[in-house]
Amino acid sequence: MDIQTLINAVITLCGVLGGWVLKVIWDVVKELQVADKILVEKVNTIEILIAGSYITKLDFEKLSVAIFLKLDRIMDKIDAKADK
Numbered sequence: 001m002d003i004q005t006l007i008n009a010v011i012t013l014c015g016v017l018g019g020w021v022l023k024v025i026w027d028v029v030k031e032l033q034v035a036d037k038i039l040v041e042k043v044n045t046i047e048i049l050i051a052g053s054y055i056t057k058l059d060f061e062k063l064s065v066a067i068f069l070k071l072d073r074i075m076d077k078i079d080a081k082a083d084k
Contacts, residue, residue: 055063
């Protein structure tokens with residue numbers, strides 16, 4: 001076996017191994033991209049669910065009026081109790 005054949009065999013082996021490593025890395029990157037798309041879709045659906053469950057301004061105003069009415073009644077009862 002002459003030196004040129006040996007050099008060609010080593011370069012071919014390095015090329016095959018390098019190509020295989022690059023193919024494995026490419027496949028892993030593709031799998032990660034698919035997993036990333038799935039996670040983005042899940043996060044977006046969670047954002048929509050959370051944004052849909054906020055209290056509206058009208059409901060908040062009704063609730064605050066009811067709370068302040070109750071507080072006024074409590075204050076009236078406390079004032080009546082203190083007067084006795």
